[in-house]
Amino acid sequence: MSAPAVSRHETNTVVVGAGQAGLATSYWLSQRGVEHRILEQRPALGGAWQDRWDSFYLNTPNFSVSLPGKAYDGPEPDGFIARDATIDFFRRYARDIHAPVELDTTVTRIAPADAGFTLETDRGTWAARNVVLASGAFQRPRTPPAAVGLSPEVLQLHSHDYRNPAQLPQGAVLVVGTGQSGGQITEDLLDAGRAVHLSVSSCPEAPRRYRGQDIFHWIVEVNVHGPEYGINALQVDGLPSPAGRFMCNPLLSGNDGGHSVHLRELGRRGVRLHGRFEGIDDGVLVFTDDLAERLALVEAGFGQRLGRLSDAYIKAAGIDAPAADVPEEDHWLPAEPGARLDLKAEGITSIIWCTGYALDFSMLDLPLLDEWNYPRHTKGVTEHPGLYAVGLPWLTRHISATLVGAGPDAEYVTGHLAARR
Incomplete structure (x- = not known):
């Protein structure tokens, strides 16, 4: 009996993670006309905010609830929003920017290939010229x-x-x-x-x-x-x-x-x-x-x-x-x-x-991590051509892992990525 067929997909760029960094990256990739897909292991949008306790409020004020193309314009810039409102913000943002998200898809291996990368997931294999790691600071x-x-x-x-x-x-x-x-x-x-x-x-x-x-x-x-x-x-x-x-x-x-x-x-x-x-x-x-x-x-x-x-x-x-x-x-x-x-x-x-x-990039089949399991990079551009990182603590500065900080880093990274074409 032959083995069951494994579904295979192709796109120019795969973004791993649909939290704030992944969605900001998707916004800028769309602005630059780069075909892409976002692979998100969770069954629903909302990122790591879904892992917070029931009484949680965002620790940063409303004026910082800002992603590319969506700055806060409400009546309480110095107020704070609850966990569920934060999750709703991300879900609305993903809808508004038409983010091409594949939910409930866990990436298990990222390996170099002739034309870029092969990504193995629990729902098939992807081939991509570029990969952006956007799985955030709250991994393990x-x-x-x-x-x-x-x-x-x-x-x-x-x-x-x-x-x-x-x-x-x-x-x-x-x-x-x-x-x-x-x-x-x-x-x-x-x-x-x-x-x-x-x-x-x-x-x-x-x-x-x-x-x-x-x-x-x-x-x-x-x-x-x-x-x-x-x-x-x-x-x-x-x-x-x-x-x-x-x-x-x-x-x-x-x-x-x-x-x-x-x-x-x-x-x-x-x-x-x-x-x-x-x-x-x-x-x-x-x-x-x-x-x-x-x-x-x-x-x-x-x-x-x-x-x-x-x-x-x-x-x-x-x-x-x-x-x-x-x-x-x-x-x-x-x-x-x-x-x-x-x-x-x-x-x-x-x-x-x-x-x-702790950071967890165990899916990377590349010698790219330093002694702290942090990808070696310059402003989010890693040492391996076509592989990028966004949304990590201190990627370029102190606020890189925050809502207000993820967008500028994603803009720079996607500019570099688009220029590779």
């Missing part, structure tokens, strides 16, 4: 190796799979990590009346508003216009090390009209704070015994980097902005920081790992 949920040593009686979820407190069994909850997900999920659990323990990482706190504007306004300004004034720290060439591409984002929330998240305030509300998670010792969780120093580091981080860059930009650009508010000194510390935690004794039945994501 990452958890510490020690997690496998925990009792199976404790429910473990990555933030990727957390949806709401009712999803968890009765009992206290340990949240590990204080990036944006960790801080916001802790607040979600508190609002539901759950007892929460929180393992503190090194992600910096930040004011939601700074010198008269949402802090993201200044971040965008320094990204886009900083180089005009010699301020290049938020450009990829200004990173002290390639590892800096994976540094934490500021601890902020878009909920309740947008607000800062302060760890000491969470502690005063009843959250039991611990140092960074280190591992497991005879069934007991171990944390660094440096909570006081860690909280001070978290609170100082904004002033040492983003605050300083914002101030330098405001001064260099001659912007008339109000002076920065001086934060009140806060020396609160828990009575018992606790470097060790017995889950059973504390009634902890769930752990939520807010420990970020």
Whole structure:
């Protein structure tokens, strides 16, 4: 009996991923008259925003909800939109630009071929002259190796799979990590009346508003216009090390009209704070015994980097902005920081790992990745002709993985791609 026929398709360019970067790429490819298809592994449009919890609000203000040809024009530029509204925005945008998306199609292998590339998927094979990697920054949920040593009686979820407190069994909850997900999920659990323990990482706190504007306004300004004034720290060439591409984002929330998240305030509300998670010792969780120093580091981080860059930009650009508010000194510390935690004794039945994501380009059958599994490239143009990347953290600058940052990178990449014809 002969083997079943494998469907084969051809197009000039395949875009892998239909999130914000993939849709922005599709817009520019259409503008340049380049035939293409977008292969999206999810059964529905909406990108990684579909993996956020029920109470999630976008952390960046509405003025940044912008993709090529679709700038925000609503009445609340400094407001924030909920998860489902964010998903709807992407679905409407894909419809408006007539994005040629193939849903429920997972790319399993990308290999070089004589005329470009062969892409194997779970729904057949594609041949393309060009490929654009647009699978985003949230590819593979990452958890510490020690997690496998925990009792199976404790429910473990990555933030990727957390949806709401009712999803968890009765009992206290340990949240590990204080990036944006960790801080916001802790607040979600508190609002539901759950007892929460929180393992503190090194992600910096930040004011939601700074010198008269949402802090993201200044971040965008320094990204886009900083180089005009010699301020290049938020450009990829200004990173002290390639590892800096994976540094934490500021601890902020878009909920309740947008607000800062302060760890000491969470502690005063009843959250039991611990140092960074280190591992497991005879069934007991171990944390660094440096909570006081860690909280001070978290609170100082904004002033040492983003605050300083914002101030330098405001001064260099001659912007008339109000002076920065001086934060009140806060020396609160828990009575018992606790470097060790017995889950059973504390009634902890769930752990939520807010420990970020790892890049996953395992489908690439090409020697193209550096030691951080990041494609080697220049402004999104990789070392292999016809292969491009968009939407990655610090692709060209700090905001490259955001809505407002994906479009300009996609415009540059598609210009290079179109010129190959």
